[in-house]
Amino acid sequence: MSEATVYEWKPVKGFALSGLFWGAVSILIGLYISIQMWMPELNFPPYLTYGRLRAVHVNGLAFGFAVAEIFALSYYIVQKLTKKALVFPKLAMIQLYIFNVAIVAAAVSLLMGYTQSKEYAELEWPLDIGVVILWVMFAVNVFATIIKRKVEQMYISLWYIIATVIAVAVLYIVNNLAIPASLFKSYSLFAGVNDANVEWWYGHNAVGFVFTTPILAMFYYFLPKATGLPIYSHRLSIVAFWSLVFMYLWTGAHHLVYTPLPDWIQTVGIALTMFMIAPSWGSVVNGYYTMGGNWDKMNTNYLTKFFILGITFYGLQTIQGPTQGLRVVSQLIHYTDWVPGHVHMGTMGWVAMTVGASMYYTISKIYKTEIYSIKLANVHFWLVLIGQLIFSISMWILGIQQGAMWKAITPEDGSLTYTFMESVINNYPYWKMRTFGGALFVVGMVVFAYNIIMTVVNANKSAETDGTPAVATGGK
Amino acid sequence: MAGTLYKKPILFAIVVTLAVLAGTIVMMVLPMFSESMHPKLANLKPYTALQLAGRDVYQEDGCFYCHTQTVRPLKAEVMRYGEYSKAGEFAYDQPFLWGSKRTGPDLARVGGKYTDKWHYKHFNDPRKIFTGSNMPSYGWLADHQLDPKDAEARMQALGFPYTKEELTELADKTKLDALVAYMQTLGSAVPKKPKQPMIAPGDKNPLINDTTALAEGKKIYEMNCAACHGVDAKGDIGPDLTDKEWIYVQSPIGDDTVFTLIADGTKKDQEFENRKAKGGMPSWGEFFGKKKIWSLVTYIRSLEEK
Numbered sequence: 001m002s003e004a005t006v007y008e009w010k011p012v013k014g015f016a017l018s019g020l021f022w023g024a025v026s027i028l029i030g031l032y033i034s035i036q037m038w039m040p041e042l043n044f045p046p047y048l049t050y051g052r053l054r055a056v057h058v059n060g061l062a063f064g065f066a067v068a069e070i071f072a073l074s075y076y077i078v079q080k081l082t083k084k085a086l087v088f089p090k091l092a093m094i095q096l097y098i099f100n101v102a103i104v105a106a107a108v109s110l111l112m113g114y115t116q117s118k119e120y121a122e123l124e125w126p127l128d129i130g131v132v133i134l135w136v137m138f139a140v141n142v143f144a145t146i147i148k149r150k151v152e153q154m155y156i157s158l159w160y161i162i163a164t165v166i167a168v169a170v171l172y173i174v175n176n177l178a179i180p181a182s183l184f185k186s187y188s189l190f191a192g193v194n195d196a197n198v199e200w201w202y203g204h205n206a207v208g209f210v211f212t213t214p215i216l217a218m219f220y221y222f223l224p225k226a227t228g229l230p231i232y233s234h235r236l237s238i239v240a241f242w243s244l245v246f247m248y249l250w251t252g253a254h255h256l257v258y259t260p261l262p263d264w265i266q267t268v269g270i271a272l273t274m275f276m277i278a279p280s281w282g283s284v285v286n287g288y289y290t291m292g293g294n295w296d297k298m299n300t301n302y303l304t305k306f307f308i309l310g311i312t313f314y315g316l317q318t319i320q321g322p323t324q325g326l327r328v329v330s331q332l333i334h335y336t337d338w339v340p341g342h343v344h345m346g347t348m349g350w351v352a353m354t355v356g357a358s359m360y361y362t363i364s365k366i367y368k369t370e371i372y373s374i375k376l377a378n379v380h381f382w383l384v385l386i387g388q389l390i391f392s393i394s395m396w397i398l399g400i401q402q403g404a405m406w407k408a409i410t411p412e413d414g415s416l417t418y419t420f421m422e423s424v425i426n427n428y429p430y431w432k433m434r435t436f437g438g439a440l441f442v443v444g445m446v447v448f449a450y451n452i453i454m455t456v457v458n459a460n461k462s463a464e465t466d467g468t469p470a471v472a473t474g475g476k
Numbered sequence: 477m478a479g480t481l482y483k484k485p486i487l488f489a490i491v492v493t494l495a496v497l498a499g500t501i502v503m504m505v506l507p508m509f510s511e512s513m514h515p516k517l518a519n520l521k522p523y524t525a526l527q528l529a530g531r532d533v534y535q536e537d538g539c540f541y542c543h544t545q546t547v548r549p550l551k552a553e554v555m556r557y558g559e560y561s562k563a564g565e566f567a568y569d570q571p572f573l574w575g576s577k578r579t580g581p582d583l584a585r586v587g588g589k590y591t592d593k594w595h596y597k598h599f600n601d602p603r604k605i606f607t608g609s610n611m612p613s614y615g616w617l618a619d620h621q622l623d624p625k626d627a628e629a630r631m632q633a634l635g636f637p638y639t640k641e642e643l644t645e646l647a648d649k650t651k652l653d654a655l656v657a658y659m660q661t662l663g664s665a666v667p668k669k670p671k672q673p674m675i676a677p678g679d680k681n682p683l684i685n686d687t688t689a690l691a692e693g694k695k696i697y698e699m700n701c702a703a704c705h706g707v708d709a710k711g712d713i714g715p716d717l718t719d720k721e722w723i724y725v726q727s728p729i730g731d732d733t734v735f736t737l738i739a740d741g742t743k744k745d746q747e748f749e750n751r752k753a754k755g756g757m758p759s760w761g762e763f764f765g766k767k768k769i770w771s772l773v774t775y776i777r778s779l780e781e782k
Contacts, residue, residue: 051538415765
């Protein structure tokens, strides 16, 4: 049946490997700025200061890594699930070239200090136009291929990809509306409290529709593929999908608890955030039950543990997130290092694990080979897992300490117990611990990149010599 | 019927769009048209060209990644920073710069808290003021002149009023001057509440001969006061505390007045025992509380020339 279809793998390969490159650069910057936190002498003005590098780190990973892999793996999943080759392969290749040029321009412009200074929407207006063009190119190929599909029923992953395409378009365009003052400088169209509300409606959903829905699309596709087990419940998938897509957009205001934003918006945002636990855990439960009585696959199939740990971190993330939204918790941990601890569990745990395993699967499929080394993939898994746990846990402990020090009042005379500086000095050991965890994670990701590159290199070599598929040279 | 939805991509996309728009409209679009999202305090003024240039530097260099600009209505927070933030303070903020992380302290009430001189010293080398600080140095901003033409385009984009003279004056200012000017505007639209006196005039220092208080005062001094008055207390940004001069007059001053100077800070032309202050001393009252301030008075008095 699928023999007849010749799929378009070139854009998949291009985006997968571009993402790997930008991801490597951006996590190294992440490691560097984590050192700047406890060694301010490492700030080299004007370009290499924390304030500018942080933007490059976050945008590099969100756009350079995550979006590239979303393009790559969505193009793979869409073609496979529709049994139809990409309708406009040339458009996808043009998209790939523009994408890489845009990432270079983005990195340079942020280092130059050209920023709208809204989190996750830093890029200045000319680059915003570039991002929109790239996204439209993506949307055209995805929709055209789905419309011309050879399989009548659309599988769950396609729902999540469609939702991603639509939601990101709406979010990105609205939040980036700006008044240009020059080619590299603009001012937000919105002001003050209203601007804050628009930004966090966007900011929270950028997380929702870049780091959640497309990653769920991968999870629902690659977990059954890697394990050979069908998704446990189709009905649960339907309920989880619609409730997630509906509710996500209501919740952004939990980022603005106790700010001057009108109280009712905060309260509705917090309430809907609590409801979000249900659809998130719908997918978690679906993942666990898919394993059913086959938990031995954690041991026998090297990809399974990535997906299961990935969805576990997603589950923890979606319990922790709503908890943080509650006023009583927010007043303690908001603005502290707890929050980067939370964010990095999502990105380093859920996203990096799921994307990593999806890449191993996809690369070996499209290069018609086995992965270079399963042993290295296992090393990658453990380094990434341990690195992330050290990072997140040290930041949670620190966050609670900071929050407690900031609000501590001396009982005898009602004065504040600690100056701000005392709380800063308390941070240093934990910030060093984070760098240590981050370094382990970086090494894990380097092993991952090496494993992928060697798989590609070997496949190309054997294709050149005798045209037969390569086989695994690594461990079991 | 429901099953056909997953066979019709266009219909599916439309339903997804509606689902996405529901929350968007209720939480983001509709509030935009309500008065409560666009309040403006009576004495809030648009930024001057210099202040706006400073705000642009604040954006360029990502200051908002480490500093917030919203004081939450929580007891300890109001004590630490000042009056909690009001919605009407931000009408001219495009974009808002509330931030999301306090690697450094909140800056919503920093305007007028320190002198310009303090800010220059601090930006040049934050560790000269706070030894444990991890803030990068921003003295290099002084090497970058402002561009009046660029400033004009920016003022026009925002529709803020400006004069030609104001723009020409920018030519001999640097990015650092602009940033300091911006710092001094933060929170200026909110009236500072008059301070309740913490002691009665004529109160005596209860810890005057207390050696533990002396040690405690020394610690507090080194942590908080040395940055401006010098490690040896011989003065730097703030005056010498070891000589016989108090507020530009060579004559003794009461312990109660020293307490009030520390607790309330000074404002320009404010009178203390018939001397006129020039302003610049920040207020530490809510921060330290009575006991720590008396300890500090004990320590400072021990430094004075006899």
